[in-house]
């Protein structure tokens with residue numbers, strides 16, 4: 058976002074210079090086009106993807122349109138409130154809303170153990186896609202999701218309404234959900250919370266259980282398995298097993314915890 062904003066800012070400085078020289082000779086539409094084109098070019102040089110490029114070109118036209126069609130001032134706080142209700146859950150944790158793909162749901166299903174009374178959690182459940190799919194495919198298992206954005210939580214809750222005896226979506230922070238009862242914890246978050254998440258799973262989950270992360274790895278920890286997903290070049294499921302001998306001791310787990318604390 059900062060790169061996109063910087064591209065618009067730098068392009069604006071250049072376009073101001075050009076306008077100083079050429080303003081009377083060029084048609085009005087040239088200026089938003091030049092602004093958007095220059096910003097998109099900079100964004101391309103700085104490695105932003107094609108959606109950002111389209112956005113860079115469209116933004117100056119949207120501003121020009123808006124100058125001719127003023128909207129009431131209350132629209133802005135309302136739009137801000139809407140954004141907070143949808144994306145607010147990840148605002149401080151730097152985890153936005155985006156959905157796991159169908160391929161990820163299927164790969165996740167394949168990794169679920171056949172354990173009797175299996176319990177699975179989705180931390181940051183989003184719109185509830187993975188959980189409602191898994192709950193339908195595994196009627197013998199129980200599922201819990203936790204989601205911090207109010208509107209997103211409500212949509213996930215409605216989506217899993219018919220499955221609610223085995224699939225619950227709680228509203229709140231993933232950091233407050235105790236993980237001790239789960240055999241599998243799924244998380245599709247961002248790079249930012251992964252070290253803290255690993256620490257939480259080591260402290261709370263039983264040895265031998267699984268943390269499955271979509272795409273984002275735990276720094277310094279090698280996953281037991283990596284499953285490539287067809288969605289994006291870097292998309293994969295990373296399967297981490299909580300260390301320690303299930304039958305005897307948890308010394309491996311304590312060693313891993315010490316390592317996590319040092320990173």
Ligand SMILES: C[S@@+](CC[C@H](N)C(=O)[O-])C[C@H]1O[C@@H](n2cnc3c(N)ncnc32)[C@H](O)[C@@H]1O
Pocket residue numbers: 143144145146147150152153154155156157179180181182183184185186187203204205206209229230231232244245246
């Ligand atoms: C990338 S989405 C993943 C959604 C879903 N798990 C999926 O795979 O389709 C991450 C979600 O985590 C939520 N989130 C971020 N931080 C959170 C937190 N601390 N507690 C609960 N939810 C959180 C965001 O609001 C967002 O909906």
